Amino acid sequence: MCRVINVLSHKGGCGKSETVLNLAYGLHAKGKRVLVIDCDPQSNVTSILTAExxxxxxxxxxxxxxxxxxxxxxxxxxxxxxxxxxxxxxxxRDIHDVMEGNCSSEEAICRTKYENVDIIPSGIELSMTDYQLKNRSLDPYRALRSGIQQVKDAYDYVIIDNQPFKNALTFNTIASCTEENDLIIIPTKINRGGLEGTYETIMTTMEWLKTDRLPLDIKILATMVNRN
Ligand SMILES: Nc1ncnc2c1ncn2[C@@H]1O[C@H](COP(=O)(O)OP(=O)(O)OP(=O)(O)O)[C@@H](O)[C@H]1O
Ligand SMILES: [Mg+2]
Incomplete structure (x- = not known):
């Protein structure tokens, strides 16, 4: 059964993308089939996992x-x-096309340099997706979830990277990670800004819990405690 892992924090630079990359690599090394979804218009994970x-x-x-x-x-x-x-x-194609309904998830999947690690990349147009989703009358916060449903049977893990903001993209990633088996990881630096970001991120997630009443596993990951 596929497990969705959403690496989420409203705080910038706390290690979200690094966590996504390391998780994807570690799971690939254990022979798991992994789909990374880059939901950050900065595209850091996309540029590391795809062609130069x-x-x-x-x-x-x-x-x-x-x-x-x-x-x-x-x-x-x-x-x-x-x-x-x-x-x-x-x-x-990229994740913006999937969420806008321009293509299927399968059409947007790219191979990476690691066997069994695929990616649905991000692109510059994702920066407009928040605005476009809000103007969409039909399920604006479930576009990503629908996209994942189309392909999740082919993978053991779907790992989602997030941008450091709270907007329609964030709500879409939270709504994609609500099965009993799924997991939200909140990376945090142990400093005041990090803890504030963690608190805000948990509160946002709880708002969704109240709305949807679905079971959810949340783990906080302390990052950059030392150079490793
Ligand atoms: N455990 C760690 N030890 C040392 N450096 C780290 C660690 N984790 C991440 N970094 C470095 O810190 C910087 C920020 O990390 P990263 O890009 O993963 O943060 P982010 O939360 O994805 O940022 P953004 O919110 O901008 O997307 C990067 O240069 C990354 O290589
Ligand atoms: Mg990042």
């Missing part, structure tokens, strides 16, 4: 060619050339 994102000489040449092909010069021409480049590289 640095520019190649081919990319630079393409940008220059796009620019030279334009009749005008200057800033607007450079912007148009950049736009063409960005469009031509937007080839894969």
């Amino acid at each position: 994102s640095s520019l190649t000489t081919g990319d630079s040449n393409q940008l220059l060619e796009n620019y030279r092909a334009r009749t005008e010069t200057g800033f607007m021409a450079a912007l148009a050339a950049l736009g063409e480049y960005v469009q031509s590289h937007r080839d894969s």
